[in-house]
Amino acid sequence: xxxxxxxxxxxxxxxxxxxxxxxxxxxxxxxxxxxxxxxxxxxxxxxxxxxxxxxxxxxxxxxxxxxxxxxxxxxxxxxxxxxxxxxxxxxxxxxxxxxxxxxxxxxxxxxxxxxxxxxxxxxxxxxxxxxxxxxxxxxxxxxxxxxxxxxxxxx
Amino acid sequence: xxxxxxxxxxxxxxxxxxxxxxxxxxxxxxxxxxxxxxxxxxxxxxxxxxxxxxxxxxxxxxxxxxxxxxxxxxxxxxxxxxxxxxxxxxxxxxxxxxxxxxxxxxxxxxxxxxxxxxxxxxxxxxxxxxxxxxxxxxxxxxxxxxxxxxxxxxxxxxxxxxxxxxxxxxxxxxxxxxxxxxxxxxxxxxxxxxxxxx
Numbered sequence: 001x002x003x004x005x006x007x008x009x010x011x012x013x014x015x016x017x018x019x020x021x022x023x024x025x026x027x028x029x030x031x032x033x034x035x036x037x038x039x040x041x042x043x044x045x046x047x048x049x050x051x052x053x054x055x056x057x058x059x060x061x062x063x064x065x066x067x068x069x070x071x072x073x074x075x076x077x078x079x080x081x082x083x084x085x086x087x088x089x090x091x092x093x094x095x096x097x098x099x100x101x102x103x104x105x106x107x108x109x110x111x112x113x114x115x116x117x118x119x120x121x122x123x124x125x126x127x128x129x130x131x132x133x134x135x136x137x138x139x140x141x142x143x144x145x146x147x148x149x150x151x152x153x154x155x
Numbered sequence: 156x157x158x159x160x161x162x163x164x165x166x167x168x169x170x171x172x173x174x175x176x177x178x179x180x181x182x183x184x185x186x187x188x189x190x191x192x193x194x195x196x197x198x199x200x201x202x203x204x205x206x207x208x209x210x211x212x213x214x215x216x217x218x219x220x221x222x223x224x225x226x227x228x229x230x231x232x233x234x235x236x237x238x239x240x241x242x243x244x245x246x247x248x249x250x251x252x253x254x255x256x257x258x259x260x261x262x263x264x265x266x267x268x269x270x271x272x273x274x275x276x277x278x279x280x281x282x283x284x285x286x287x288x289x290x291x292x293x294x295x296x297x298x299x300x301x302x303x304x305x306x307x308x309x310x311x312x313x314x315x316x317x318x319x320x321x322x323x324x325x326x327x328x329x330x331x332x333x334x335x336x337x338x339x340x341x342x343x344x345x346x347x348x349x350x351x352x353x
Contacts, residue, residue, distance in 0.1 A: 003345070005328075005338040013333055014312055015352050016341055020293065021308040023286040027274035030196045034210055038188050038217050045218055046181075 049137070049147045052076040076148040078141055081105070085155055092129040092155055096136070097122045104139040109155075113137075131155050164313035165190060169237075170230040177224055188217060191234060194309045194318070195241045201302040202245035212248055216241045234314070238306070238321035288350045292343040300336035303329070 044051060055073040074081045079099040086093045098105055101120040106113045109132055116124040134155050138148040163171075169191050175183035195216055199209035219240055220233075227236050279290055293301060307318045307329055315330025328334040333341070344350050 003333065003338045003341045005333055005335040007333050008331055009312070009315075009329075009333050009337075012345075012352065013337055013341060016289075016337065016344065017304075017308045017312070017315070019285065019289050019352070020304060020340075023282065023290045023293070024197065024305050024308060025193075026282055026286060027279050027290060028197070028200055029278070030193045031206065031210060034196065034213065035189055035192050037210070038192060038214050039185060041214050042184065042188070042217060042221060045221060 044149060047147055049149045050076050050078075052079075052081065052138075052148050052150045054151065055080075072153055074136070074148075074150045076138075078145060079103075079138060079148060081136060081138060081148075081150065083136070083153070088127065091127070092131060094126045094129050094134075094155070096124050098124065098138060100141060103141055106137040108135045108137055109133065129155060165194070165310045166231065166234045166314050166317050169234045173224075173227075173233040174230040177230070184221075187233075191237055192217075194234075194306065195237055197306050197309050198238050198241040198322070199245045201305050202242060202249065204245050204248060208248050208252075209245075212241060212244045215244050219244075235317060235321040238318065242322070285350070288347065289344065292340060292347065292350075295343065296336060296339055300339060304336050304340065 043049075052074040053076075055075050070085050072083045072085075074083070081096055081098050083094060083096045086095065094107065096105060098118050100122055101118050103118045103122070103124075104115055105118065105124045106115045107126050107129065109130060114126055116126060118124045132155060133152045135152050136150045138150075140147055169187055172183045172187040172190065176187060192213060195213045196209060199212045200206075204212060216237060220227075220237060227233055274290075279287060282290065293304070296304070303319060303322050303324055306322050307315050310318050312330065319329045319334070324334075329337055
């Protein structure tokens with residue numbers, strides 16, 4: 001059967017292209033976290049946020065990392081956030097300490113965001129937290145400052 | 156908010172989402188990212204980037220879109236703009252990796268990809284017979300044809316010409332006509348007694 005390049009595409013061509021899309025998608029799949037990583041980058045860019053890093057981790061960690069440790073400390077140029085993951089009656093309880101009182105900290109899990117304000121000791125807490133990946137967003141500590149977002153950790 | 160037909164072409168859905176985004180609907184950006192990222196992944200990989208570099212490149216492309224959203228001529232141009240930007244960024248990453256190149260005025264679209272399409276051999280081995288046989292013929296095409304076809308096939312038929320154009324091949328090379336690369340793949344498949352369309 002002839003198949004001239006200048007002929008219009010026919011049903012066989014369309015079927016081959018469909019089959020090729022199927023094969024290409026299997027052979028070299030899009031990484032499952034790529035879309036969420038992009039959306040995270042875009043949200044950082046939109047709010048001009050500083051990305052905190054895990055204390056004791058080398059600088060320049062490529063992508064948000066998961067860590068199942070029970071105590072995690074994040075640092076940025078302006079603040080430190082220590083997070084303690086506890087269990088309370090079979091559910092997760094998160095206590096965190098930030099550098100100062102009256103600072104809004106959001107616990108972000110997917111599309112869910114729960115804000116809390118630190119007390120005079122810098123403490124914020126969340127009860128009945130679902131397991132899974134989570135980030136913390138810390139409002140600017142000084143007027144005109146940048147918000148800080150942490151990499152994701154596994155709760 | 157514009158509600159495109161669920162069966163609308165990728166370029167139409169991308170244009171609608173981008174128009175909504177420029178009108179202030181931030182959720183539309185998520186729609187656009189989810190719809191177009193798979194194509195951009197294959198653009199970056201078809202340029203020979205490693206998985207990590209391809210991920211970084213696609214992320215960079217989206218950041219550039221947000222930076223330059225107002226400079227894009229029309230919403231209909233956004234799919235082509237994203238593909239072209241990904242390809243240029245992939246080219247820049249590869250130039251950095253090589254570092255030895257001096258002044259090079261080669262246009263990005265004239266660069267020949269090196270070798271065959273990146274893929275995971277274990278995944279290919281686990282494909283069903285039809286897909287594996289198709290893949291085996293696909294990787295015997297010229298690197299340039301593999302590059303064009305793997306990106307163009309990610310859209311639907313109405314997107315073929317636009318994606319081919321974004322990949323730097325003249326309009327008409329694939330969609331509505333068959334084009335040289337698809338003709339070569341079709342001949343190889345139809346000559347293979349063990350291959351059939353199901």
